[in-house]
Amino acid sequence: xxxxTANNIIFFLLAAVILIFGFLSVTTTxxxxxxxxxxxxxxxxxxxxxxLSYEFIAAVQLSVYAGGIVVLLVFAILLVKNLGEETENxxxxxxxxxxxxxxxGVVACLVTLFGYGFQANENADELAANVNMxxxxxxxxxxxxxxxxxxxxxxxxxxxxxxxxxxxxAQKEKKEDKK
Amino acid sequence: MDYTILLLxxxxxxxxxxxxxxxxxxxxxxxxxxxAGLSVVTxxxxxxxxxxFFQNGMGAEGVWDKITVFNxxxxxxxxxxxxDLRIEIGMLLxxxxxxxxxxxxxxxxxxxxxxxxxxxxxxxxxxxxxxLSLFSFAMLGLVVATNIFQxxxxxxxxxxxxxxxxxxxxxxxxxxxxxxxxxxxxxxxxMFFLVGILxxxxxxxTFSFESITGNHAALVHETMGGLTFMGCSVTAIALTLIFLGxxxxxxxxxxxxxxxxxxxxxxxxxxxxxxxxxxVAGVYLVARxxxxxxxxxxxxxxxxxxxGAFTSxxxxxxxxxxxxxxxVLAFSTISQIAYMMVALGVSGYFSAGEQGLxxxxxxxxxxxxxxxxxxxFMCAGAIIHAVHSNEMDAMGNMKxxxxxxxxxxxxxxxxxxxxxxxxxxxxxxEILVAAFESNKIIYVCETFVAGLTAFYMFRLYYRIFxxxxxxxxxxxxxxPRSMTVPLIVLAIFTLFGGLIPFGKYITPxxxxxxIHTNWTIAxxxxxxALAGITAATIMYKKQNNIPDKVAASFKSFYVWAxxxxxxxxxxxxxxxxIIFGIICTFIAWFDRHIIDAxxxxxxxxxxxxxxxxxxxxxxxxxxxAWIFIMGVxxxxxxxxxx
Amino acid sequence: xNVPVEFYVVLSTLLFFIGVYGFIVRKNLIGILMxxxxxxxxxxxxxxxxxxxxxxxxxxxxxxxLFVIIVAAAETAVxxxxxxxxxxxxxxxxxxxxxxxxx
Numbered sequence: 001x002x003x004x005t006a007n008n009i010i011f012f013l014l015a016a017v018i019l020i021f022g023f024l025s026v027t028t029t030x031x032x033x034x035x036x037x038x039x040x041x042x043x044x045x046x047x048x049x050x051x052l053s054y055e056f057i058a059a060v061q062l063s064v065y066a067g068g069i070v071v072l073l074v075f076a077i078l079l080v081k082n083l084g085e086e087t088e089n090x091x092x093x094x095x096x097x098x099x100x101x102x103x104x105g106v107v108a109c110l111v112t113l114f115g116y117g118f119q120a121n122e123n124a125d126e127l128a129a130n131v132n133m134x135x136x137x138x139x140x141x142x143x144x145x146x147x148x149x150x151x152x153x154x155x156x157x158x159x160x161x162x163x164x165x166x167x168x169x170a171q172k173e174k175k176e177d178k179k
Numbered sequence: 180m181d182y183t184i185l186l187l188x189x190x191x192x193x194x195x196x197x198x199x200x201x202x203x204x205x206x207x208x209x210x211x212x213x214x215a216g217l218s219v220v221t222x223x224x225x226x227x228x229x230x231x232f233f234q235n236g237m238g239a240e241g242v243w244d245k246i247t248v249f250n251x252x253x254x255x256x257x258x259x260x261x262x263d264l265r266i267e268i269g270m271l272l273x274x275x276x277x278x279x280x281x282x283x284x285x286x287x288x289x290x291x292x293x294x295x296x297x298x299x300x301x302x303x304x305x306x307x308x309x310x311l312s313l314f315s316f317a318m319l320g321l322v323v324a325t326n327i328f329q330x331x332x333x334x335x336x337x338x339x340x341x342x343x344x345x346x347x348x349x350x351x352x353x354x355x356x357x358x359x360x361x362x363x364x365x366x367x368x369x370m371f372f373l374v375g376i377l378x379x380x381x382x383x384x385t386f387s388f389e390s391i392t393g394n395h396a397a398l399v400h401e402t403m404g405g406l407t408f409m410g411c412s413v414t415a416i417a418l419t420l421i422f423l424g425x426x427x428x429x430x431x432x433x434x435x436x437x438x439x440x441x442x443x444x445x446x447x448x449x450x451x452x453x454x455x456x457x458x459v460a461g462v463y464l465v466a467r468x469x470x471x472x473x474x475x476x477x478x479x480x481x482x483x484x485x486x487g488a489f490t491s492x493x494x495x496x497x498x499x500x501x502x503x504x505x506x507v508l509a510f511s512t513i514s515q516i517a518y519m520m521v522a523l524g525v526s527g528y529f530s531a532g533e534q535g536l537x538x539x540x541x542x543x544x545x546x547x548x549x550x551x552x553x554x555x556f557m558c559a560g561a562i563i564h565a566v567h568s569n570e571m572d573a574m575g576n577m578k579x580x581x582x583x584x585x586x587x588x589x590x591x592x593x594x595x596x597x598x599x600x601x602x603x604x605x606x607x608x609e610i611l612v613a614a615f616e617s618n619k620i621i622y623v624c625e626t627f628v629a630g631l632t633a634f635y636m637f638r639l640y641y642r643i644f645x646x647x648x649x650x651x652x653x654x655x656x657x658x659p660r661s662m663t664v665p666l667i668v669l670a671i672f673t674l675f676g677g678l679i680p681f682g683k684y685i686t687p688x689x690x691x692x693x694i695h696t697n698w699t700i701a702x703x704x705x706x707x708a709l710a711g712i713t714a715a716t717i718m719y720k721k722q723n724n725i726p727d728k729v730a731a732s733f734k735s736f737y738v739w740a741x742x743x744x745x746x747x748x749x750x751x752x753x754x755x756x757i758i759f760g761i762i763c764t765f766i767a768w769f770d771r772h773i774i775d776a777x778x779x780x781x782x783x784x785x786x787x788x789x790x791x792x793x794x795x796x797x798x799x800x801x802x803x804a805w806i807f808i809m810g811v812x813x814x815x816x817x818x819x820x821x
Numbered sequence: 822x823n824v825p826v827e828f829y830v831v832l833s834t835l836l837f838f839i840g841v842y843g844f845i846v847r848k849n850l851i852g853i854l855m856x857x858x859x860x861x862x863x864x865x866x867x868x869x870x871x872x873x874x875x876x877x878x879x880x881x882x883x884x885x886x887l888f889v890i891i892v893a894a895a896e897t898a899v900x901x902x903x904x905x906x907x908x909x910x911x912x913x914x915x916x917x918x919x920x921x922x923x924x
Contacts, residue, residue: 011824015832022836022859026843031852038855045862052873057886061865064890069858069897076901077851080908090846098845101808102838108815109834115819118826120874125823127877139880140887148884155891162895166902798920801845801853808841 010051017044029089031081035073042066053128056136183248183270186223186280186323189216190316194309201305207295213308214291217315221284228277232684243684245389246272250325261384269325271388274685275466275542279322282549283456285672287315289553289665290451296661297447297560307347307445314340318456322463326386327376330464334372334428337457338365344448345441357440364437368427375420378413382406392470399475415476421468422483425461430513431520432490436747438513442505446560449505454512454556455549462519462545469538469687473527481618484524488624491517493744495631499638500730500741503569504559507639508552511595514628515548521625522610525617526687536616538687540609547602547676551591554669558588561662562643565655571639575646580655583663585644587670592640594673596633596708602676604705611704612697626707633711641719829870837863850904850914854897861893 018041025037042065049058121127143149193216201209237243250269257264291311298304317336324330339362346358380386382402390398399414406413425431430438441453452458465472465483472480491514498510519541526537561584566573578585594603607629614622657663718725730737739745795806836859843856865886872882904914911918 007824011828015828018832019835019839022839025859026839026846026852026856031849034852034855038858041859042862045866048866049869052869054869054873054883057869057883057890060887060890064894065858065862069894072897072901073851073855076904079905080851080914090848095846098805098842101805101812101845102842104812105808105841106834106838108812108819109837110831111819112815113830113834114827118830118875120823120826121877124874124877128873130878131880131883136880136883139884146879146881151884151888155888158892159895162899166899169899170902170905799917801847801916804841805845808845 014044014048014051017041018048031077032074035070035077038073039066039070042070054131056133181248182223183227183272183323186220186227187270187316187320189220190312190319193217194312194316197305197312198309201309204305206299206304209305209308210291210295210298213312214288214295216312217284217288217291220315220319221288224280224284227272228281231272231277232274243274247325247389248272263385263387263390264380265326266328266386267326268320268329270323271325272323275463276322278542278546278685279463280319282546283315283318283322286451286455286549286553286669287311287318289557289669290447293450293557293560293662293665294445294447296659297564298445299659301445303347307344307448310340310343310347311448311451314344314452314457318460321460324388326388327380327391327468328386330467331369331372331376334369334424334460337460338362338369338428341365341441341452341457344452345444347444347448351443354443357437357443361437361441364434365427368424368434370424371420372424372427375417375422375424378417378420379403382413388467392468396471396474399471403475412476414471415479418468418472418476418479419482422461422465422479425464426486427461428464429458429461429516429520430490431461431486431517432493433746435490435494435513436750439506439509439743442503442509446505446556446563449509450553450556450560453509454552458512458516459519459545459549462516462523462541465520465523466538466542469523469526472523473687480524480526482524484521484618484621487517487520487524488621488628489517490514491521491628492624492631495628495635496740497743498635499631500737502571504562504571504574504639504643505556505569507635508555508559511555511632511636512552514632515544515552515595518607518610518625518628519544519548521621522613525614525621527617535687536609537613539682539685540606540613542685543681544606544610546679546681547594547606547673550669550672550676551594551603554587554591554666554673555595557662557666557669558584558591561658561666564658564662566651571642573649574643576644576648577655578644579648581644581657583657583666587666588640588644590670590673592636595636596712597629597704598708599701599705600674600677602673602678604701605677606681608696608701608704611700615697615700626704629704630707630711633708634715637712637715638719641715645720647722823874826870826874829866829874833863833866833870836866848916850907850916851901853916854900854904858893858897861889865889 021037021040021044025034025041028034028037042061046058046061046066049055049061139147140152141147141149193213197204197209197213204212231243231246235244235246248270250267252265253268254266256266291308294307294311298307301307314337317333317340321330321333321337324333342358342362345361346355348354376386379391379399383391383398384402385391385398403412403414403417408416427434438453438458442449444453472483494510494513494517498507498514501507501510522537522541522544524537526541527535561581562574562577563569565577565581568574590601594601597604597607599605611622611625611629614625658666718729733740742748795802840856840859840863843859844853847853847856868882868886868889870882872880872886876882907919908914
């Protein structure tokens with residue numbers, strides 16, 4: 001009975017959405033559907049973050065991942081779509097072989113993780129409530145020991161580089177080369 | 180006597196010098212260097228002989244001493260059970276080796292001088308002189324060997340020089356074939372020689388001649404005396420094998436096939452190697468081991484005598500039918516060497532009566548034969564130089580054009596026929612006496628061969644110098660001075676060589692001995708020789724058809740003799756059809772299908788493995804990712820469970 | 822009465838290896854990219870969960886997750902521009918057609 005607490009139900013619901021749609025995303029043959037399923041997965045992960053009462057990261061996930069990256073992916077799919085080639089067929093051997101790899105990996109990871117014995121903190125909930133926007137803001141913009149201004153600025157430089165890089169790579173070729 | 184090492188060192192250094200730097204010198208310089216080196220050696224050899232025989236004189240008990248001048252250990256194989264087993268390089272001076280020193284150096288010097296004229300303008304002049312020096316070095320090393328293994332080493336070296344000289348005109352296929360044949364036949368015989376050495380040294384536990392032959396071969400008697408193997412005494416087997424090695428080098432039957440073909444080489448080298456020095460190496464070997472032969476395996480001596488007698492008869496018959504003058508001389512050499520072997524075979528020791536005469540006679544005949552045979556070859560060279568052909572058909576009435584050659588050739592022919600007072604008479608006579616004393620059959624055979632010898636030599640003489648003159652392309656002219664001077668020197672040796680009191684110097688047990696003349700035998704041999712000469716005069720002095728009638732009367736026997744009794748064909752048949760055809764096909768098949776196939780299998784396996792493993796680097800990112808994941812899983816699994 | 826940490830860990834592991842499976846199986850380049858997104862998100866869940874349950878007073882995992890999102894966005898942008906370039910050259914975006922490192 002105690003198994004079906006509200007927490008557990010919500011968690012299992014979210015987990016089910018994530019896993020099912022994740023699996024569908026990788027096994028579907030139509031690429032646009034895969035993007036859609038990915039969108040659902042990201043949405044559900046944002047929900048998970050909310051469940052853990054981390055609002056900020058949920059918001060970031062929704063806006064950047066679900067709202068930015070998936071849109072980008074959809075644009076890219078539509079840009080490179082060959083008409084009439086929507087499906088892809090993968091040979092059975094490849095599927096089985098990759099499944100073996102994945103299963104082995106799962107087993108290895110789970111064995112390790114369960115062998116560890118995570119000690120959850122008793123006061124997790126109360127302490128987590130202290131994580132409000134003010135704390136996050138100060139951590140992100142502070143220069144003390146556990147504060148992340150430098151990585152923040154580095155990330156902005158990285159973003160600049162990526163923007164420039166992708167523009168350069170995706171440029172159309174110069175007119176003289178095309179002759 | 181320490182200067183005697185120069186006898187070996189000088190020719191060797193000359194060989195290295197001329198051989199390595201010859202291409203930079205003018206041919207004349209190379210020739211002069213070689214000749215100069217060898218003249219120094221000749222002077223030293225004569226000086227050594229003078230010191231040995233006259234200054235040192237006979238030692239105690241009237242015996243000539245054996246002097247070991249030096250003896251360097253080359254390979255020490257001794258241990259507690261065999262304290263004396265060493266391969267040494269040394270120099271042993273004893274009557275026969277000193278005599279051989281004189282023979283070798285004299286003939287070699289004459290050949291060196293003669294070659295200056297004969298080989299003038301030939302390509303490879305420097306190489307020729309280098310190999311001549313190598314040969315002189317090797318032959319000198321052979322005769323002064325202190326132990327049997329040193330003799331074997333120099334034996335092989337002599338074979339190599341012979342190969343190089345026969346194949347001197349390497350662009351001629353027949354010369355190359357002849358060189359190969361000579362080397363292979365002698366090498367094959369040397370295999371027996373080696374086995375004989377090994378058997379002998381296994382029991383006596385030493386290689387040294389002094390130990391083996393000292394004290395009337397007492398060591399051999401002690402160690403091998405009673406041993407038998409498959410019904411034959413082991414000593415006899417070993418000595419027969421050693422004799423077979425000598426038979427190969429000395430062209431006894433059945434190894435005589437290489438000597439006629441060896442005439443492809445330049446004539447002066449034929450004179451040096453195949454007439455006077457190398458071919459007597461077999462005789463020298465038996466003479467060196469004579470005490471062992473006589474005391475321990477007298478049956479082998481009888482075998483040697485019979486083989487020698489047969490060979491001399493065989494070669495003499497063939498010589499009567501040949502038309503190439505060098506081939507006639509080659510068969511004559513085979514015949515005369517067989518004479519020397521016969522003389523050794525019938526010999527005994529002087530201490531037991533007149534028996535030791537054979538040994539002395541053999542060595543004396545070796546000495547005189549070297550002189551007149553070298554002279555004959557050099558005259559042949561002069562004649563060939565004049566008419567540019569080896570065949571008798573291109574020659575006739577040469578006495579008009581080649582006076583000096585004519586006189587010297589005549590002297591040599593008289594010597595070989597055995598007419599007194601030329602040297603050949605004395606030595607051949609002593610052989611006949613020795614044969615008469617021990618074995619009448621051999622005596623009759625050898626006398627007949629003496630008659631045949633006179634016949635074919637004078638056939639050659641008349642045919643070249645008297646006969647009808649053929650049409651010459653250009654008038655033949657006498658040989659230059661460098662060629663005629665050696666002829667004259669050797670003719671002098673031939674004339675007066677018979678007057679040396681040989682018995683005083685060379686006997687089986689190194690005592691002195693006074694040789695008496697046995698008049699019956701002497702006169703009968705001279706009569707036989709004169710009969711041969713008369714027959715030749717009748718048949719060949721002027722052109723007539725008597726030779727053809729005689730040949731026709733012998734019919735098929737004549738044809739057989741002309742083709743050398745088809746022995747070469749028999750050898751070719753055995754090697755080509757039997758050895759190559761039957762035995763070697765299996766070996767060839769094995770080599771191609773199993774050994775080569777094994778190599779191919781290795782290569783094929785490597786290819787297969789590489790084909791499979793190169794798929795790893797496929798360029799496919801997904802494959803790399805898969806391997807990555809599996810790798811991590813493996814490491815985790817290992818970390819967890821180890 | 823929280824959900825035990827192990828459940829979250831199992832979830833993130835499964836999601837991770839679903840992403841790995843997708844990476845190896847997918848033929849379409851964009852499909853591979855999507856699988857990589859799945860992997861990154863699984864890792865993100867892990868970070869956030871450990872932060873929430875094991876060290877709730879600190880914010881390391883939180884910040885780290887934030888930066889993962891940032892970097893993933895940047896990397897996706899670059900990857901898409903590369904894919905567009907590949908499409909221009911090969912006229913298709915099959916992963917089997919870009920094996921220039923073969924052998």
